[in-house]
Amino acid sequence: MFSLAKLSYFECYEFQQYWYNTIPNNVIKFEIRQCCETLMAYLKGDKKINCRLDIKTCSIAADFGHLDCLQLAHKLGFAWNKDVCMAAAKNGDLDSLKFAHENGCSWDRSICYTAAKHGNLECLKYAHENKCPWDKYTSNWAANCGNFDCLVYAFVNGCPWDEKTCMLAAHNGHIDCLKFAHENGCPWGEDTCKWAASSGELECLMYAHSNGCPWTVDTCTKAATKGRLECLKYAHINGCEWDKNTCSMAASNGHLDCLMYAHENGCPWDECTTFCAAESGHLDCLIYSFTNGCLCDDKTSSAAGRNGHLDCLKYLHENKCPFDSFLTYGAAKNGHIDCLQYAHENGGKWHSDTCYAAALNGHFECVRYARKNGCPWDDKTREWAAINGQFEDCF
Numbered sequence: 200m201f202s203l204a205k206l207s208y209f210e211c212y213e214f215q216q217y218w219y220n221t222i223p224n225n226v227i228k229f230e231i232r233q234c235c236e237t238l239m240a241y242l243k244g245d246k247k248i249n250c251r252l253d254i255k256t257c258s259i260a261a262d263f264g265h266l267d268c269l270q271l272a273h274k275l276g277f278a279w280n281k282d283v284c285m286a287a288a289k290n291g292d293l294d295s296l297k298f299a300h301e302n303g304c305s306w307d308r309s310i311c312y313t314a315a316k317h318g319n320l321e322c323l324k325y326a327h328e329n330k331c332p333w334d335k336y337t338s339n340w341a342a343n344c345g346n347f348d349c350l351v352y353a354f355v356n357g358c359p360w361d362e363k364t365c366m367l368a369a370h371n372g373h374i375d376c377l378k379f380a381h382e383n384g385c386p387w388g389e390d391t392c393k394w395a396a397s398s399g400e401l402e403c404l405m406y407a408h409s410n411g412c413p414w415t416v417d418t419c420t421k422a423a424t425k426g427r428l429e430c431l432k433y434a435h436i437n438g439c440e441w442d443k444n445t446c447s448m449a450a451s452n453g454h455l456d457c458l459m460y461a462h463e464n465g466c467p468w469d470e471c472t473t474f475c476a477a478e479s480g481h482l483d484c485l486i487y488s489f490t491n492g493c494l495c496d497d498k499t500s501s502a503a504g505r506n507g508h509l510d511c512l513k514y515l516h517e518n519k520c521p522f523d524s525f526l527t528y529g530a531a532k533n534g535h536i537d538c539l540q541y542a543h544e545n546g547g548k549w550h551s552d553t554c555y556a557a558a559l560n561g562h563f564e565c566v567r568y569a570r571k572n573g574c575p576w577d578d579k580t581r582e583w584a585a586i587n588g589q590f591e592d593c594f
Contacts, residue, residue, distance in 0.1 A: 555577065
C-alpha cells in the first residue's frame with residue numbers, strides 16, 4: 200500500500216501539492232505519475248481497469264523509479280513483462296530491477312544492453328551475476344555511447360564483441376573505448392575508418408590507421424560527404440584512395456572546401472560533380488567545378504530545374520549548358536513556375552507530358568502557363584483539369 204503521506208498528498212488540490220513540493224526544508228517530495236493515478240483509481244474501485252490485461256502500469260512505475268507503485272501493482276496482480284526490467288536498467292534503478300527479477304519478472308538480453316547503453320554499471324553487474332543473457336550488443340552499445348566502465352566489465356566477464364564495437368566507438372569519437380577494444384583483440388574493418396571520417400573524429404581515424412586498420416575509397420567519400428576536411432586531408436596524405444565520388448559527394452552536400460582540396464590534389468571528377476551541385480542547389484560548388492573544367496550536360500540543367508534552383512539554372516544557361524525537354528517536365532511536375540518560365544523563355548522545349556505532370560501534382564499555375572505558351576496536352580490532362588475545376592483556366 201502507498202504510504203500515508205503519499206495518500207494524503209494525492210488527495211490534495213493541485214495548488215496544495217505545488218505548495219507542499221516548494222517548501223524548502225521538506226525532504227520528502229512527491230511526484231504523481233500515471234502509474235500512481237492508475238493504482239489509486241483501481242483501489243477506489245474503477246471497473247474499467249483490468250489489472251490482468253494492464254501491462255503498462257508496472258513499466259511506467261519502473262520508468263519513473265516509483266518502486267512503491269511497482270510493488271503495489273505487483274501485489275494487486277497487475278501484469279508485467281521484460282519491459283519492466285528494461286525500464287529499470289535504462290534509468291539505473293537497481294532496486295526496481297532487483298524487485299522485478301526476484302519476483303519472477305522475465306528478462307532477456309535487452310536488459311544487459313540497455314544497462315550498457317545508458318551507462319548503468321550496477322544494473323549491468325546485477326543482471327549478469329543473476330544469469331541474464333547478453334551478447335555482442337552489450338559491448339556494441341557500451342562502445343557506441345562511450346560507457347567505458349560497462350565495456351570493460353563486459354569484456355572481463357566474457358561478453359562477446361565484433362567489428363561493430365570498434366566501428367561504433369570510432370564513429371562517436373570514444374577513443375578510450377576504441378583503444379581498449381583494439382588492444383584487447385576486438386576485430387575491426389574498413390568501416391571503422393569510414394565512420395570515423397564521416398563523423399569528423401580525426402583522433403579515432405588516426406589511431407585506427409596508425410594501428411593497421413584497413414580503409415578504402417569510402418573513407419574519403421564519407422569525409423567529403425559530411426564536410427570533414429581534416430579527415431579528408433589526413434586520409435589522402437596517408438595514401439587512402441579516392442575516386443570521382445569524393446568530388447560528387449562534396450558538391451552534392453555543398454562542401455566547397457572539400458571539393459577544392461580534392462580537385463587541387465588530383466582527385467578525378469566528371470559531369471556527375473556539376474550535376475550533383477546543380478541538383479542540390481550549391482551554386483558555389485557548381486561555379487567552382489565548371490570554371491575549373493568540369494563538364495556538364497543537359498541532365499545538369501534538368502536537375503537544377505526540377506528542384507527549383509533558379510540561380511543554378513541561370514548560371515548553366517549563361518555558360519552554354521544545354522537544355523532538354525525534361526527540364527520543363529521536371530520543373531512543372533514539382534511546381535517550380537520560375538524555373539519553368541525561365542526554361543521556356545530561353546529556348547527550353549516542351550515535353551509531351553509537361554502539362555500532365557503538373558496537373559497530376561496539382562500545380563495548375565504551371566499548367567496554365569504551359570498551355571498559354573503552346574505546350575501540348577492530351578485527353579488525360581484535360582480530364583484531370585476538368586475534375587479539379589481548372590479546365591477553363593487552362594484551355
